[in-house]
Amino acid sequence: QLFRNTPPLVQLLFFYFGVGTALGSLTGGGSFLSSVGWAILSFSLFAGAFNVEIFRSGIEAVPTTMREAAEALGYSRLATYRHVVMPLRL
Secondary structure, eight states: OTTTSSOHHHHHHIIIIIIHHHHHHHTTSSOSSOHHHHHHHHHHHHHHHHHHHHHHHHHHTSOHHHHHHHHHTTOOHHHHIIIIIHHHHO
C-alpha cells in the first residue's frame, strides 16, 4: 500500500537520502549502495507493488463457485490454484 500510493520520485529521494544516509552512518560513513543501486531498489519496489495488485485482482476475479467445485472434487488448495484458478487468470 505504501509503495503504490507514493510517487516514485519521493520514494527515490527517501531511499537515497533517508535510508542511504542512515545506513551509511551505521556502517562507518561509507555508502551502502551506489546511487544507481538505490534507484533500482526504489523502482523495483514501486513496480512490484503494482504487479502484486494485478495478480491479486486476477485471482479474486475467479468465481468462488469454481474453487468450491474443485474442493468438492477433492482437489487440495494447491491443486485448486494450480489447475483451476491460475489457468483462468492467465
